[in-house]
Amino acid sequence: MNLILFYPEEMTLESNYVCLQGRRAEHIFNVHRAQVGDVLKAGVINGKIGEARVLNVTNDKIEFSFIPKNDPPEPSNxxxxxxxxxxxxxxxxxxxxxxxxxxxxxxxxxxxxxxxxxxxxxxxxxxxxxxxxxxxxxxxxxxxxxxxxxxxxxxxxxxxxxxxxxxxxxxxxxxxxxxxxxxxxxxxxxxxxxxxxxxxxxxxxxxxxxxxxxxxxxxxxxxxxxxxxxxxxxxxxxxxxxxxxxxxx
Amino acid sequence: MNLILFYPEEMTLESNYVCLQGRRAEHIFNVHRAQVGDVLKAGVINGKIGEARVLNVTNDKIEFSFIPKNDPPEPSNxxxxxxxxxxxxxxxxxxxxxxxxxxxxxxxxxxxxxxxxxxxxxxxxxxxxxxxxxxxxxxxxxxxxxxxxxxxxxxxxxxxxxxxxxxxxxxxxxxxxxxxxxxxxxxxxxxxxxxxxxxxxxxxxxxxxxxxxxxxxxxxxxxxxxxxxxxxxxxxxxxxxxxxxxxxx
The missing domain is CATH 3.40.1280.10 (SPOUT methyltransferase, trefoil knot domain)
Structure with missing residues (x-):
């Protein structure tokens, strides 16, 4: 997982707060071994790519704030x-x-x-x-x-x-x-x-x-x-x- | 398996008779569903590609005679x-x-x-x-x-x-x-x-x-x-x- 991908509706619009459970949380916890304060690469489905600043992470839940930065890469022709x-x-x-x-x-x-x-x-x-x-x-x-x-x-x-x-x-x-x-x-x-x-x-x-x-x-x-x-x-x-x-x- | 591959030492030199057991026989029997008389594509390791004429085939053994025909394809550069x-x-x-x-x-x-x-x-x-x-x-x-x-x-x-x-x-x-x-x-x-x-x-x-x-x-x-x-x-x-x-x- 080179990018944490989430749906727009998984993010609160006011504070850019995201909470994910299941496969993604497990992967980030066990494989990335992410810790509070880490900055990971994340992206909104059909939207921008940016930074996920980890607020809390366990085996089954990750919470982060998302800062959008770049457009997704050019599509293949x-x-x-x-x-x-x-x-x-x-x-x-x-x-x-x-x-x-x-x-x-x-x-x-x-x-x-x-x-x-x-x-x-x-x-x-x-x-x-x-x-x-x-x-x-x-x-x-x-x-x-x-x-x-x-x-x-x-x-x-x-x-x-x-x-x-x-x-x-x-x-x-x-x-x-x-x-x-x-x-x-x-x-x-x-x-x-x-x-x-x-x-x-x-x-x-x-x-x-x-x-x-x-x-x-x-x-x-x-x-x-x-x-x-x-x-x-x-x-x-x-x-x-x-x-x-x-x-x- | 688009080619039945065998070692030169698996073929008798006089009669070009080949007998294979295990994985290859099983695959040819179950996936190719080969029957006696069928002609399949075969090749000798580091040698020619040609025809395997099936003499006998079961779940765990295939016997065929091999007729070499063509050189293997050009290697990649x-x-x-x-x-x-x-x-x-x-x-x-x-x-x-x-x-x-x-x-x-x-x-x-x-x-x-x-x-x-x-x-x-x-x-x-x-x-x-x-x-x-x-x-x-x-x-x-x-x-x-x-x-x-x-x-x-x-x-x-x-x-x-x-x-x-x-x-x-x-x-x-x-x-x-x-x-x-x-x-x-x-x-x-x-x-x-x-x-x-x-x-x-x-x-x-x-x-x-x-x-x-x-x-x-x-x-x-x-x-x-x-x-x-x-x-x-x-x-x-x-x-x-x-x-x-x-x-x-």
Missing amino acids: VTLIIALQRPKTLKKVLQSAVSFGVKKFIFIESWKVEKSYWQSPLLEAEKLTEQIILGLEQGVDTVFPKIEFKRRFKPFVEDELSLMVNQKFNDKSIRAIIMHPGNYSKLTDFCYESNDLKFDENILIFGPEGGFTDYEVDKIVEAGCDICSLSTRILRTEYAVMTALGNFL | VTLIIALQRPKTLKKVLQSAVSFGVKKFIFIESWKVEKSYWQSPLLEAEKLTEQIILGLEQGVDTVFPKIEFKRRFKPFVEDELSLMVNQKFNDKSIRAIIMHPGNYSKLTDFCYESNDLKFDENILIFGPEGGFTDYEVDKIVEAGCDICSLSTRILRTEYAVMTALGNFL
Whole structure:
């Protein structure tokens, strides 16, 4: 926990007094070993980052006064579109990409996505929020990402994705790339070549564990996306995503 | 397991017959649900990748004949030098970077490395081998990486690292970069700028959880390394490493 994250409603507005119980208090007491008078890094969800001056701390409760200082860091200019993953992988993808600063996720249906994944309790708002908070605490950021789920592949790609790729919001340049194993330009080379025209927004698209079908790849390319490969090797999804994000620091 | 990996001595030389027991058999039986006659991807450690034709398979034993086909994929041109991590993180770093194709790791001492990490059973050859095999199975590769441990920071950096950076083996160009949080060029920009002269070999250096000390950073830069930052955010080591590797696809 590199940042103590709390909701605005957990702070009294007059005195900036915050009292937290449970996981956060326990972590600060046992891992940070914080003591009265210590100054820790804290942040209000969707708000400022600043200093927490510890007033009182025990195993199950921490009280501090919060002094807001800085804006949260710049968001990443990458939107991730990922075929829905098994819950264990979804957790890792969310935590790691949120810690990197990704602010928009779209999880989509694909032929090789196991149907049961759509029933996972992890997809409930509360469970997603837990993963997001862990990612923000790690990455020292306060701003919640938007997460959408699209259970119908064809309408999403034909209608929504092609709109996302082709329309320019506020004159922003947008590029979308599907990452697919095969004899394509490597993402790094592709980015080098187009370095003269860096894009304001980038959309990266990843398939399910078994990969997109040929039909799905064709559909995504038809919607206006470029196609690149990451490696001749097969990487776990969470590592493939971070490897790709590394080209958009 | 995207590849069934076995030692040369597990195969009879005359008939290319292989019999495996334990973890691999169990996985192939329960997860792959392989049946007699199936053809699976297999590889000999430090040798060829090819086809395993299943002769017999049960919960605890698989027998197949192996037909070698292709060489393993090209190795990554990145050497990783990383301050020793806590065992849980070390496992993840090894598995993920091995699956990416990294063939040389040097784990080093640093002021903020907890002394107990050097006593971890994970540092024993047998335990390291387990992690390496998991990484190779994931990445569909057969070639074992070299792993070294350097328990004395100063002699390593002053003598060995500066030699690695400054001497050119077989006329290969070598560049070393220390990844350090701060107001430095981002790795991606740095790589873009030096794109005209791509290097044959790259050395990437990562600090411990709490970061290198200023003294350590100075020493590493004195040894001839450039300095770059990955992000204003703090990433878990395994994700930071993959993010950096993404610039060297």
